[in-house]
Every structure is written in C-alpha cells, then in structure tokens.
Amino acid sequence: MEKYEKLKKIGEGSFGKAILVKSKEDGHQYVIKEIGISRMSSRERQESRKEVAVLANMSHPNIVQYKESFEEAGCLYIVMDYCEGGDLFRKINSQRGGPFPEEQVLDWFVQICLALKHVHDRKILHRDIKSQNIFLTKHGAVQLGDFGIARVLNSTVELARTCIGTPYYLSPEICENKPYNNKSDIWALGCVLYEMCTLKHAFEAGNMKNLVLKIIRGSYPPVSLHYSQDLRSLLGLLFRRNPRERPSVGTVLQKPFLSCRIHKFLSPQIIAQEFSPAFLHKQPPGGVAPGLPAAKRPAQASTLLSPAQKITKPAAKYGVPLAARRVSEGARRPRVAAAPPQRRVSHAEDERKKHEDAVRKKRAELLEKERKHKEQVLLLKAGQVKSYEREKMNRINQAREQGWKHVLGASGGGSPERKGFGKRAGGAGPGAGPSLCIGPAPCPEQAPPSAIVPAHGRAAYDHYHTNLSREGVFLLLSGRSPPKTQTPSGRKS
Ligand code: ADP
Ligand code: MG
Numbered sequence: 001m002e003k004y005e006k007l008k009k010i011g012e013g014s015f016g017k018a019i020l021v022k023s024k025e026d027g028h029q030y031v032i033k034e035i036g037i038s039r040m041s042s043r044e045r046q047e048s049r050k051e052v053a054v055l056a057n058m059s060h061p062n063i064v065q066y067k068e069s070f071e072e073a074g075c076l077y078i079v080m081d082y083c084e085g086g087d088l089f090r091k092i093n094s095q096r097g098g099p100f101p102e103e104q105v106l107d108w109f110v111q112i113c114l115a116l117k118h119v120h121d122r123k124i125l126h127r128d129i130k131s132q133n134i135f136l137t138k139h140g141a142v143q144l145g146d147f148g149i150a151r152v153l154n155s156t157v158e159l160a161r162t163c164i165g166t167p168y169y170l171s172p173e174i175c176e177n178k179p180y181n182n183k184s185d186i187w188a189l190g191c192v193l194y195e196m197c198t199l200k201h202a203f204e205a206g207n208m209k210n211l212v213l214k215i216i217r218g219s220y221p222p223v224s225l226h227y228s229q230d231l232r233s234l235l236g237l238l239f240r241r242n243p244r245e246r247p248s249v250g251t252v253l254q255k256p257f258l259s260c261r262i263h264k265f266l267s268p269q270i271i272a273q274e275f276s277p278a279f280l281h282k283q284p285p286g287g288v289a290p291g292l293p294a295a296k297r298p299a300q301a302s303t304l305l306s307p308a309q310k311i312t313k314p315a316a317k318y319g320v321p322l323a324a325r326r327v328s329e330g331a332r333r334p335r336v337a338a339a340p341p342q343r344r345v346s347h348a349e350d351e352r353k354k355h356e357d358a359v360r361k362k363r364a365e366l367l368e369k370e371r372k373h374k375e376q377v378l379l380l381k382a383g384q385v386k387s388y389e390r391e392k393m394n395r396i397n398q399a400r401e402q403g404w405k406h407v408l409g410a411s412g413g414g415s416p417e418r419k420g421f422g423k424r425a426g427g428a429g430p431g432a433g434p435s436l437c438i439g440p441a442p443c444p445e446q447a448p449p450s451a452i453v454p455a456h457g458r459a460a461y462d463h464y465h466t467n468l469s470r471e472g473v474f475l476l477l478s479g480r481s482p483p484k485t486q487t488p489s490g491r492k493s
Helices: 042-056 088-093 102-121 155-164 182-198 208-217 229-238 249-254 268-275 299-304 322-337 347-411 458-478
Strands: 004-012 016-023 029-036 066-072 075-081 134-136 142-144
Touching: 004 029, 042 066, 042 075, 088 134, 088 182, 102 142, 102 182, 102 229, 102 249, 102 268, 182 229, 182 249, 229 249
Parallel strands: none
Antiparallel strands: 004 016, 016 029, 029 075, 066 075, 134 142
C-alpha cells in the first residue's frame, strides 16, 4: 500500500471499501478495492488468489482495467483504473430534460454487451451487473467494472453478498433460490437497459416481498413508444422468466440494430479477436466458443463449469454426464456386433467364432458391469451434491429467516440506521409478510398496491436505490447494521 497515496474513500460496497488513490510511481489515479480475507480458510484464500489471477488476464476496451493486486494485514487489495466519468447510476440520476435518446442508449448498451461477451466467453459470470458497476471514462466510453469480484469472495461471503446486494437486478431464478447462471447476468443486463430507457428500475416495490413477486411475475411498466420496436422487443427477451429462453450475450450482439454499432467501439483487430471462431482453439481445455450459448458449448468444458452453469448443459439436463453415456454406448456396441453371421462355416471356424463370441460377450458384460459401477458412483456423488446443496439452502434460508426476524424485531424501533425510511405500517395485513417499509411510499398495508411503488421519477429512483439496497436489504438479510456509506450521488446513506 506504500506505493499508493490514499486520496479518499469513494464508496463502501457490500464486500469492502473502494478507495481512490494516487500511484507514487506513475502519478495516475486508481481505485483500490479492499476485501477482508482474514476470516477465510486457507483454501478459500487460495481460491481468491486464483480468481484474482483470472481478473488480471482480462483486457478489453469496455472493461475497467485491472492493474495489480496484493495482500496486506488480512486484506486483499485489487488495484484498477479510475473511471473519471463516474458510474451510469449517477449519470441516469442526473439526467435532465427527459430520457436519453435511443442512439445514446444503444451505444452504451452495445459497449456493455461487448464487455459481458468478453467475460462470458471466458466462462466467468459477472454476478453483479448494475448501473453502479458500469462506468464512464473521461472520453465517454462505457466500461464494465467489478466483474468476477464476487467470485473472489468465498462462498459464504458471496452468499451474504447475494443477499445484501442491490435487489433490483435479482432474476426470477435467484428469487426462487435456483443457482446463478450466465442468463442471470442477462436478466441484470435487461434491468440496466430498462433503466437507461426509463430512468427507473424495471422492478421496484415498497418491500422485498412485493419486489420478489414482481420479479417472479416478470411484470414491469412498459417502455415509452418513443423507443423502437427492436429495442422494446429485445427487453422482452432479456426479461424472459425462463433463463433458457433468454438470449446469450453473443446472440444479443448479433441483432442487426446492435451489430452495426460494434465497429464504433472496437478496432477491426479486436473485433477479429473477439468474434473469431479460432478463439475456441486458443482456449485452454474447457474454453468455450465466443458467442455460443452455454447449451451449445463443447462437452469437455463440463469439468470447469460451475454447478450453476451445468444446468444449461444438455447432458446434465438428463442427469447423466457425457462420459458415462459414452461408456454405456461402448457397452452396447459389442452386443450388436456379437450377433452371429447367418452362414455355413466349417467346424474349426465355428469353434473359433464361438470362442470369439464368448470373449465379446464377456467383454460386454465387463463393460456393462463397469458402467453400472460408474453409474452408482455418479448417483452417490449426485446424492452427496444434493445433500450439500440442501444443507446450503437450509443455511441460506436460516440466514434469511434470521434477517426477517431481525427486521421484524427492529422495525418498530427507531435505530439511527432506520431513520428517514418512511413510516412503518401499523400492522401487517393478511399475507402481507414482513412489513419492511422503505422510502417515501406508504406501505402496502396503508395504501392501494399502486401506491407501493414511488411515483416514477429520478428522485424516487435514487431514494429507493440508496435506501433499499444499502439499508433495508442489508438489515433484512444480514441482521447487522449497514456500514455508513457515501452514495454515488454524494449523499450519506
Ligand atoms: P458497489 O458496487 O457494491 O456499490 P463498490 O465498492 O464497487 O460498491 O463501489 C463503490 C462506489 O465507488 C461505486 O458506486 C462507484 O461510484 C465508485 N467506484 C468503484 N469503482 C470505481 C472505479 N473503478 N472508478 C470510479 N469509481 C468507482
Ligand atoms: Mg462496484
């Protein structure tokens, strides 16, 4: 850290601090993310280091450039370029004079897609796409930041982070406790596109329960007809409730109204690299073809796929890994070949044939035995994975329940953190669930459903974003007081 001079803390995310620094070596400004790793096990720390190495290899004009990382006093520090233009969230908030022109929205969106394609092509999930993680450079280019950082964290922290992170971008599958996958990033991409068009969140509500309901239903206010049919129908695709029906980022970029813009942001050389089919061959074992949706990826990639990604693999769909299927196919083949030819043969030849048949039969039996054994091992493993997943889900649910309890317990009080959250409802109506009332809008119990969502406008967007994500959900799911943070708009939250 002695290489850098601390200028100011620019924010505190759910995983640590973001500090603006000046390098004593080159005089440039950088942002350092400080992540506490002292509570991680040595294996988890090792994994974090591996993930940082992955980040270090990322280089793309639309991705915030990683500089270096180091460990000091129980913290992992990740140094990256400072984006002077601020983040998209702030840009949206400070937009005056109506929505952004479609040209502007599409230019930004294409750049975000190019960044996400680069990440997905390398089988990395972003996991935290939101307008606060999309930055503008001083030249007006868009850069995606914080990708992969969620993966740097160990699973427990990551789990907590998923719970305490900004909830507006949660996809239906995450709301239903299903695993995160590349299409969950696509959902969040849709949320960002929607925000750019309307200056509002696609899904918002006065409390977490209603928010989740809206997300699961996939119901969002329509986008203005001033935007083209192409853009509006793309939103419909990105917001498909079934992740399998959402397009991959490669498919999105193939849409003519988007692909015609790519050359504005990438040099022909980089376009060739990013879209070349040869990329597949340059990848290490387990690499994927650019633009291919997960379902079309080659089978050998399976070992490197996270369980979440595996759900999109056709073989995994049937619960049978490809390797096991191949064994069973192999086992079947000799049986077919074992059928004796229908012709007259001499006695010696007959004997030889019989012997060969017996050998083939034996081999087929052995293969069949081996297949059954492997199947049993796989079943056993699947069982173990299932019970591990069940245990994990129990832990999540317990944590969530504790969070809800905490909210219910704390909501009546006037703790300093909760001041300014709006009034708490007098009592929950039937089926209303925990009544966490955040923001200026009255609670569902006090007002008709239409009033749950604040009047659509920038102030409401800003207010809700800041409060619900940083305070409400933090309290809701972590059971702890939120850290005092500086919002991007400079207000203390
Ligand atoms: P989170 O993304 O969870 O809100 P972060 O710690 O990533 O929290 O960021 C906190 C704030 O710091 C962000 O809202 C953003 O405005 C700012 N920030 C983060 N990284 C950069 C960067 N590379 N350049 C400029 N600002 C940044
Ligand atoms: Mg961030």
